[in-house]
Amino acid sequence: MSHMPRIKPLLEKLVAFPTIAGTSNLELIDWVKSRLVESGFAVTVVPSRDRIKAGLLARFGDGTGGTMFSAHTDVVSAEGQIWTTDPFSLVERADHYIGRGTTDMKGFIACVLALAETFRETPPAGPVTICLSWDEELGCRGIPEMIDCVLPVLGRPDLCIVGEPTLMRPVLGHKGKASYRAEFQGTPGHSAMAPYFTNALHGAAEFVLALRSLQEALAREGIQDATFDPPFSTVHAGIARGGVALNIVPSHAEVLFEIRHLADEAPDDILSRLDLPKGMSVSCTGQYPGLSGNADEPMIARFSKALPDKTPSTVAFGTEAGYFAQLGIPTIVCGPGTMKDGHQPDEAIAIEQLDRYYTLIRDWIAN
Numbered sequence: 001m002s003h004m005p006r007i008k009p010l011l012e013k014l015v016a017f018p019t020i021a022g023t024s025n026l027e028l029i030d031w032v033k034s035r036l037v038e039s040g041f042a043v044t045v046v047p048s049r050d051r052i053k054a055g056l057l058a059r060f061g062d063g064t065g066g067t068m069f070s071a072h073t074d075v076v077s078a079e080g081q082i083w084t085t086d087p088f089s090l091v092e093r094a095d096h097y098i099g100r101g102t103t104d105m106k107g108f109i110a111c112v113l114a115l116a117e118t119f120r121e122t123p124p125a126g127p128v129t130i131c132l133s134w135d136e137e138l139g140c141r142g143i144p145e146m147i148d149c150v151l152p153v154l155g156r157p158d159l160c161i162v163g164e165p166t167l168m169r170p171v172l173g174h175k176g177k178a179s180y181r182a183e184f185q186g187t188p189g190h191s192a193m194a195p196y197f198t199n200a201l202h203g204a205a206e207f208v209l210a211l212r213s214l215q216e217a218l219a220r221e222g223i224q225d226a227t228f229d230p231p232f233s234t235v236h237a238g239i240a241r242g243g244v245a246l247n248i249v250p251s252h253a254e255v256l257f258e259i260r261h262l263a264d265e266a267p268d269d270i271l272s273r274l275d276l277p278k279g280m281s282v283s284c285t286g287q288y289p290g291l292s293g294n295a296d297e298p299m300i301a302r303f304s305k306a307l308p309d310k311t312p313s314t315v316a317f318g319t320e321a322g323y324f325a326q327l328g329i330p331t332i333v334c335g336p337g338t339m340k341d342g343h344q345p346d347e348a349i350a351i352e353q354l355d356r357y358y359t360l361i362r363d364w365i366a367n
Helices: 004-016 026-038 102-116 143-154 191-196 200-221 267-271 298-305 321-326 351-366
Strands: 042-047 054-060 067-072 091-093 096-098 128-133 159-162 171-174 176-185 234-242 252-261 280-288 331-333 348-350
Touching: 004 102, 004 351, 026 042, 026 054, 026 102, 026 128, 042 143, 054 143, 067 102, 067 321, 067 351, 096 102, 096 351, 102 128, 102 348, 102 351, 128 143, 143 321, 159 298, 159 321, 176 200, 176 267, 200 234, 200 252, 252 267, 298 331, 321 331, 348 351
Parallel strands: 067 128, 067 159, 159 331
Antiparallel strands: 042 054, 054 128, 091 096, 096 348, 171 331, 176 252, 176 280, 234 252
């Protein structure tokens, strides 16, 4: 029997909330809260520091242990993409649902909410908890603000399932990420007399070349992990800018760069390998931990056995899973859909994936 009559209306409503990263998600959170309260959950809303966004922590059932389902509520913007449909209206086409967030990761949330609505009639075998965050797409900015509330409010689960799209494969590892802003100071002057002034762009250009050399060294000499592609930590300069006019020597420049690191390498250690020139400062603008799970951990192994493909794997993208793992919670990334469809025009998820995933988590919490 298909579960889509229960799941589709929820996904349709979730997609209709334009929760683009960096904007408010409060209407979505209020709607989810009301549905979960009606289903018998105890719900706590965790506001962001700026009060325009919020996370949600919900619990059903007494006792210890149980399963936590974790997701972010924000989506990437559709601006600049060519869609054949309205990104925030769910459309069915060729056995898929099209809409922003269907894959990443409102399809997962719809499955969890659909399951939650059955608990009054069919209570789960143990506690079920839900953690929803904000601004994951901006470098996991929301979850650090609410992570200290998770255990005090929800208790310690036996397993945390982060429902990022993995085609229902068990993902136990991903790299961590740290992003930085490097700033360079110079002295302004007329470009006709450029040699007498300090050009901030020169320092920025030299730094970009130093980052490239560091990347080459990491590929050649750094820690290797063949389960990742590429199998080493990476350094990437994404934005370089400075100057106000062609005939003025730039007095300020900046380079935005990132480090995506294996769990066994710390970003600070990688950064320390750079010789920072005078007149330069570096500040960290965002950071999230990597994930390095243990396939032999009993709860992870038990959940993995229920999956169509039981082989532990890694993913190239980051998730919030590392935050839960740092709390000592056995954590796995496993959700419906594939990230190949995420962040794309006409983002879509296979209806079959949603139906199978609902059955998976229904059977899991029943035992």
